Amino acid sequence: MNVWDWSFAAQILPALLDGLRITLIATVLGSLIAFVLGLVLAILGRGPTPVRIVVRAIVEFIRSTPLLVQVYFLFFVLPTFGVVLPALTVGVLALGVHYATYTSEVYRAGIDAVPRGQWEATTALSLPRMRVWTGVVLPQAIPRVLPALGNYVISMFKETPLLIGIGVYDIVGQVREVGGQSFRYVEAYTLAGLLFLLLSYPASLAVRRLERRSAVPR
Amino acid sequence: MPSLDKTVAEPMIVFDGVEKRFGDNVVLSELSFTVAPGEHVCLIGPSGSGKTTILRLLMTLEKCDGGTISVAGQSLSHMTHNGRRVPADEKHVRDVRKRIGMVFQQFNLFPNMTVRGNLIEAPTRVLGMSKDEANARATELLDLVGLGDRIDSHPTQLSGGQQQRVAIARALAMRPDVLLLDEVTSALDPELVAGVLKLLRDIGSSTDITFLCVTHEMGFARDFSDRVMMFDGGRVIEDAAPEKLFTAPEHERTQAFLHAVVDR
Amino acid sequence: MDNLGTFLSVLSQGLPFTIIATVGGILLTIVLSFVAGLALLSSSKTVRVISRIYVEGLRGTSEVVQLFWIFFALPVLVGFQIVPIWAGILVLGLNHGAYGAEIVRGAVQSVPRAQVEGAIALNLTPGQRMRRVVLPQAVVEMMPPFNNLFIQLLKSTSLLSFVSINEITRQAQQVLVPRFNPQAFEIFLLLLVMYLILSLVITAIMRTLERVAAARVGRRPSARSRRQATGAGVA
Numbered sequence: 144m145n146v147w148d149w150s151f152a153a154q155i156l157p158a159l160l161d162g163l164r165i166t167l168i169a170t171v172l173g174s175l176i177a178f179v180l181g182l183v184l185a186i187l188g189r190g191p192t193p194v195r196i197v198v199r200a201i202v203e204f205i206r207s208t209p210l211l212v213q214v215y216f217l218f219f220v221l222p223t224f225g226v227v228l229p230a231l232t233v234g235v236l237a238l239g240v241h242y243a244t245y246t247s248e249v250y251r252a253g254i255d256a257v258p259r260g261q262w263e264a265t266t267a268l269s270l271p272r273m274r275v276w277t278g279v280v281l282p283q284a285i286p287r288v289l290p291a292l293g294n295y296v297i298s299m300f301k302e303t304p305l306l307i308g309i310g311v312y313d314i315v316g317q318v319r320e321v322g323g324q325s326f327r328y329v330e331a332y333t334l335a336g337l338l339f340l341l342l343s344y345p346a347s348l349a350v351r352r353l354e355r356r357s358a359v360p361r
Numbered sequence: 362m363p364s365l366d367k368t369v370a371e372p373m374i375v376f377d378g379v380e381k382r383f384g385d386n387v388v389l390s391e392l393s394f395t396v397a398p399g400e401h402v403c404l405i406g407p408s409g410s411g412k413t414t415i416l417r418l419l420m421t422l423e424k425c426d427g428g429t430i431s432v433a434g435q436s437l438s439h440m441t442h443n444g445r446r447v448p449a450d451e452k453h454v455r456d457v458r459k460r461i462g463m464v465f466q467q468f469n470l471f472p473n474m475t476v477r478g479n480l481i482e483a484p485t486r487v488l489g490m491s492k493d494e495a496n497a498r499a500t501e502l503l504d505l506v507g508l509g510d511r512i513d514s515h516p517t518q519l520s521g522g523q524q525q526r527v528a529i530a531r532a533l534a535m536r537p538d539v540l541l542l543d544e545v546t547s548a549l550d551p552e553l554v555a556g557v558l559k560l561l562r563d564i565g566s567s568t569d570i571t572f573l574c575v576t577h578e579m580g581f582a583r584d585f586s587d588r589v590m591m592f593d594g595g596r597v598i599e600d601a602a603p604e605k606l607f608t609a610p611e612h613e614r615t616q617a618f619l620h621a622v623v624d625r
Numbered sequence: 626m627d628n629l630g631t632f633l634s635v636l637s638q639g640l641p642f643t644i645i646a647t648v649g650g651i652l653l654t655i656v657l658s659f660v661a662g663l664a665l666l667s668s669s670k671t672v673r674v675i676s677r678i679y680v681e682g683l684r685g686t687s688e689v690v691q692l693f694w695i696f697f698a699l700p701v702l703v704g705f706q707i708v709p710i711w712a713g714i715l716v717l718g719l720n721h722g723a724y725g726a727e728i729v730r731g732a733v734q735s736v737p738r739a740q741v742e743g744a745i746a747l748n749l750t751p752g753q754r755m756r757r758v759v760l761p762q763a764v765v766e767m768m769p770p771f772n773n774l775f776i777q778l779l780k781s782t783s784l785l786s787f788v789s790i791n792e793i794t795r796q797a798q799q800v801l802v803p804r805f806n807p808q809a810f811e812i813f814l815l816l817l818v819m820y821l822i823l824s825l826v827i828t829a830i831m832r833t834l835e836r837v838a839a840a841r842v843g844r845r846p847s848a849r850s851r852r853q854a855t856g857a858g859v860a
Binding site for chain 3 (some may be wrong): 461462470473518535
Binding site for chain 1 (some may be wrong): 687688784797817
């Protein structure tokens with residue numbers, strides 16, 4: 144038995160690409176949740192002290208514990224409250240919430256980097272609160288944090304395979320399936336790894352270029 | 362190896378047709394000069410005229426783009442191997458560099474070591490001195506610079522003037538033949554400048570070290586040096602004894618520069 | 626909450642595996658971070674390229690894929706199966722070492738050029754400059770990002786439940802949930818709290834080490850580093 148069989152590799156590639164589609168869907172939807180929820184957390188984090196403390200505690204708790212356990216938590220706990228969702232939906236929710244705690248820190252740094260004078264000017268003009276955020280602060284903060292957000296999308300993409308824990312048939316799920324049927328794991332897992340590299344490496348190069356072009360708060 | 366007599370006879374520092382560019386910017390062009398053993402030479406001139414680059418080239422912190430620099434008859438960039446002139450290797454560079462010490466504008470003390478650590482590090486590790494010997498020398502040098510009681514302090518606990526004194530002691534601990542001083546008082550508060558300059562004058566008069574200094578302190582340049590070189594646009598435009606250069610400068614750029622500096 | 630004692634004792638049975646994987650993974654991460662990080666700064670192009678391939682290769686592929694590759698593909702290639710916990714430590718170390726290499730490289734480069742010049746002026750060798758002057762200062766800068774990386778590694782140990790290592794996540798998901806399904810909420814909350822405590826322990830140790838390292842270079846830890854040292858994602 145050869146270690147590497149090209150025709151077998153070619154044969155399983157369509158199944159892997161099909162799995163990759165699921166991985167990408169989960170990443171895109173998860174990122175959207177992370178972008179929106181992270182912004183909400185960042186803005187709440189600037190609210191009155193009790194709100195700030197609660198938000199901070201939740202963010203720290205989620206960041207300090209494994210995504211996989213949070214996936215299981217939603218998957219097994221939601222049904223006990225009568226909420227039964229498809230596995231992929233649960234996975235997207237968990238990814239989104241987990242990464243929202245990361246993106247909230249990114250937004251926070253971006254908002255902190257908006258000069259004090261900008262806030263003072265909005266006060267001087269008596270701008271309504273909503274307009275302060277949408278018209279002045281966020282348009283300055285968000286472009287600066289785009290590279291950091293991009294990095295988290297790439298991170299999430301690479302973490303998505305842990306959704307096989309709840310039976311989401313993404314790329315790694317497909318690999319287990321085809322590898323398990325034929326007991327040929329080398330081609331399957333090597334191809335899966337290469338597919339990740341093929342997508343994430345150019346993406347991270349692109350983010351690095353974006354980083355160099357804009358001054359990014361760390 | 363040249364004989365001892367010959368070493369004394371030949372210049373300590375030789376710049377011969379030295380070129381240095383940063384990108385398209387020519388910092389030094391066709392620069393040639395010599396410094397005799399034990400001579401004190403100050404380089405003066407407007408900022409960006411290439412003075413500091415000369416010290417950095419000598420200390421091998423920069424590489425020159427043309428020409429040769431020699432110290433005590435040995436080239437910094439080339440060595441003789443089997444009778445042929447070949448590019449210098451690390452060992453050759455280290456051998457030549459052993460003769461040279463440097464004091465920096467920003468002191469460059471190591472914050473991860475105490476004052477003692479800064480002073481014994483190179484003597485023990487580069488010269489192979491014993492710890493006892495290096496410590497004795499460190500104590501002696503700190504007394505000389507007036508900081509005998511601060512041997513176990515951290516550099517961050519010292520004032521700028523004290524840090525610069527430690528940096529001077531650290532350079533002297535290596536027993537250099539040549540000492541390069543790169544605007545050593547520029548980063549100090551005005552009231553600390555005089556003390557450091559006095560220390561340097563004392564060292565200059567009590568040792569036979571060859572000094573090459575870049576300075577903006579015209580008073581110091583005048584009474585410390587045997588020779589002053591006025592730099593502008595990467596060239597030596599005037600090279601004379603201080604009495605002559607400061608009282609009757611020949612070049613009009615020198616006159617303008619001195620006028621501007623003294624007026625301030 | 627009657628079954629709390631049972632939950633605790635079943636989860637605790639997995640604790641040794643979680644801790645061994647974390648500590649082993651951290652040790653391997655430190656070694657690989659320094660080797661690969663210094664290699665990224667090597668003057669030899671070959672060394673730099675090899676290290677770059679390791680760093681980008683491991684950062685570019687998914688950790689879950691790496692785990693399965695080592696468990697299922699590697700045995701086919703080498704002809705024997707590695708003891709699971711060792712294979713787990715290997716994956717954790719290889720993966721996080723690639724991120725750590727960038728931390729080491731960045732910290733070494735953040736040491737002011739003037740410090741290296743001071744060392745050259747004293748004629749220290751390149752090795753002495755790195756060991757005696759640059760690294761002691763760089764280590765202080767490395768502490769907060771390494772704290773984040775180690776917490777990331779602790780969280781990654783939960784992935785080992787996929788390859789039959791009976792660490793705490795597997796204990797919860799394979800042993801407790803099937804028997805006490807209606808109490809999934811309590812089981813997983815308890816599990817999450819255990820991870821939280823472990824990550825707090827890592828942060829406490831790293832903060833202490835950072836203080837020691839900072840004192841050695843005559844500094845206090847900066848406000849920035851204190852804020853960063855609270856477990857964040859690695860991109």
